[in-house]
Amino acid sequence: MPREMNIREAVMDAVKEEMERDPTVVYLGECVEGLFGDRSYEMPIAEAGFTGVGVGAALAGLRPIVEIMFGDFVTFAMDPIVNQAAKIRYMFGGAASVPLVIRCPFGACPGMAAQHCQSLESWFAGIPGLKVVTPATPRDAKGLMLAAIRDDNPVLFCEARHSGIRETITDADGPIPIGKAAIRRVGKDATIVTYGSMLEKSLQAAEQLAAKGIDTEVVDLRTILPLDEEAVLASVAKTGRLVTAAEAYAPCSVASEIAALVMEKGFRSLKAPLRRVHPKFAPVPFASELVHSLLPQVEDIVAAVERPAD
Amino acid sequence: MIPRHHALAVYRTMLKIRLFEERVAQLFRDHKLYGPAHLYVGQEAVAAGVCAHLAPTDYVASTHRGHGHLIAKGGRYDRMMAELFARATGYCKGKGGSMHIADMSLNMLGANGIVSAGIPLATGAAFAAKVLKNGRVSVAFFGDGAANEGVFMESMNIAATNRLPVVFVCENNTYSVGIKWRTVANHDDIAARAHGLGLPGVIVDGQDVTAVYREAATALERARSGAGPTLLECKTYRYFGHCGIWGDPRDPAEVAAWKARDPIALFAARLRSEGMASEAELESMAEELRRELDAAVAFAMASPAPRPEEVTSDVYSESTGPRASTTAGTTGITVGNDVVSKYLEE
C-alpha cells in the first residue's frame, strides 16, 4: 500500500521489510525495545560495546543494524567501526565478511547545540572496507537501507535527521544501488553536487537560479563511499561549473574530495573556479539565530553559482 | 584431573604451542621474520585448558598474543608459519601477520592488534549464537591490560544482562608491556570486577592446566545451559618480554620463580605419576611436533610472496546476503584461494 513517509518512517519500513525477508536481521540500539518486536534488542548506553557486539554478531551469522542514537555518539564506537568492521575482511585475507549496518543520523537543528548536531560522515569516507551512504529523501532512505542490510560489507548509514521531505513509498520501492548518484534536476549551465540535508536547499537554489536564467543541474551523491565519480565528472563536463553544498565542515570533507576529483580528472571541463558551500567553522550553537548563521543557506548556494570567483 | 582420554590431547596442545613459539623466537634470532610477534610461552595452560572444551563451531576471539589461541582452536602450523613469513599461502594471504592471524573455518575470530577489541567481538558471536539458537558458545581471551578498557565492562554487562553464552578469560600475567597491574589498578583481582555486574568471577591458577580445564568446564557448561557468562581470571606469566625476543625489563628473579612452576613440566610430571604417559611417549610426541614444524617452516619458505596486485583485493566483499547458510561451521565463506589450495595439496 502506498504511504507518505518521512525519512525516519522510510528507514523503519525498510528494516521491517528486510526482517520479514531475512531471519538473521536484528536491530540493536538504545531505547529500541519493541521497535521491531522481538527482533530489536535493548542495549545499555555503551556505544563501543554494543557496536563491537554488532561486529561479532555479523561475523557469526547475523545481519545486525546498530543504531547510534545521535550520530555524534559514534565517537565512542570508532574502534569497532574503523579498526574492526572495516579491517577484518582484509586482515583475514578475504576469509570473513562483516554484514553490518551502523545507523548514524546526522544533522543540525536549533536547540540541540554542539554535541547533537554534527555531520561527521566525511571522517568515514576515506576508510577502505567501509561504505558510507547519505540518503536525503525517504525513498532513498528506504532503498539504501535495503541495500545496506543486504550488503556483505559494513555500511555506515547517515540519514539526514532533520529532513522535512515527505514522499509516497510503495512496496515496489526496492533497494537502491550503493555508489550511484542521482541527478535531481537536469541543467546545462552549472552543477551543484550535494548530499544529505543540503539537497532541499540546493534544489531551492536551482529554482531561484533558473528564474535568473542559470539552468542548474543538481547531483545528489546519495553515497559518499564509494563516490560516483562518473556522475560528477559527466555533469561538470556538461556545465563547466561546479559548486558543492554540504552540512559538513569544509576542511578534509567530501566537498574537498569532489574538488580534488574534478581538478584531477575534470580540470579541462571547468570554465570557472569551483566553490564549496559549507557551514562556518565553529561548533553548532544553541540559539536558532546562530544556527541559521552557521549553516549554509539557499542564498549562499545561489551566490556561489552566480559569482564563482568571489 | 583431566580425564584420561582428554589428558594427552591437552598436553599435546600445550606442547604444540610451546614448540611453535620457541621456533618463532629462533626464526627472529636468525632474522628470518619481521614485524611484531607477541609470544605465548608460559601461558599455554590457559588456551589449552579452555579450548579443550570447544567444538570447531564454537567461537574464540583473541589478542595481539594470539598464536596460542589459534593452535588450541585447531590452527595449522603450516598456514600459521606461512602467515608469519608473509606468504600468499598464509592464513591471511600475507595481509594480516601475527597480530591478525585468524581461521574463520575454525570460528577463530582473529588475533587483534587493538587491546580489548576482541572482547565485544566474542560477546557479539555469543549474541548471534543465542539469537540463532545454534547451541554454540564463545570465548574472549584478553590480558590484564585489556581489563582496564571500557569495553571489558560494557561487554560483561551486555553479556550478563542478556545471559549470553560467553566466557571471558582474562590471562592476568601482571604486565601490560611494562605496566604492572597494581600501578594502574587499586585492587588485586580482576575477577572481582565481575561481581558487581552480576556474573561469577573466578580466580584460577593459570599454570595448572587441570585447574583451568576444570573451571573452564564449569563456565562453559553454565554458558551452554543458558545461565550466562562467567569471568575466569587465570593468573599466569609470560616467559619472553612483551614482544618477540626483544628487551625484558622484569626482575630476573621474578621470571625464574614463575618458570619454576612451568605449566608443561607440571602437567608432564602429573601425567607420568598417574601412569597416563611415559617419558618416552611424551618425548616422541615432541619429536613428531618438531617434524611437523620443520615441514611448516619449509612450506612457508617455499611459498610465494603475495603478488603486488593483491594489495587491493579482499577490501570489499562483492556478494550480498542473505547467506547461503547460517548454520554451517564457517560463516558461509570459503577460506583460501588458488595459491593456497595448490600449495596445501603438494
Ligand SMILES: Cc1ncc(C[n+]2csc(CCOP(=O)(O)OP(=O)(O)O)c2C)c(N)n1
Ligand atoms: C587500544 C590499544 N592500546 C595500546 C596498545 C599497545 N599495546 C599492545 S599490547 C599492549 C599490552 C597489553 O597488555 P595485556 O592486555 O595485559 O596483554 P599481554 O600483552 O600481557 O598479553 C599494549 C599497551 C594497543 N595495541 N591497543
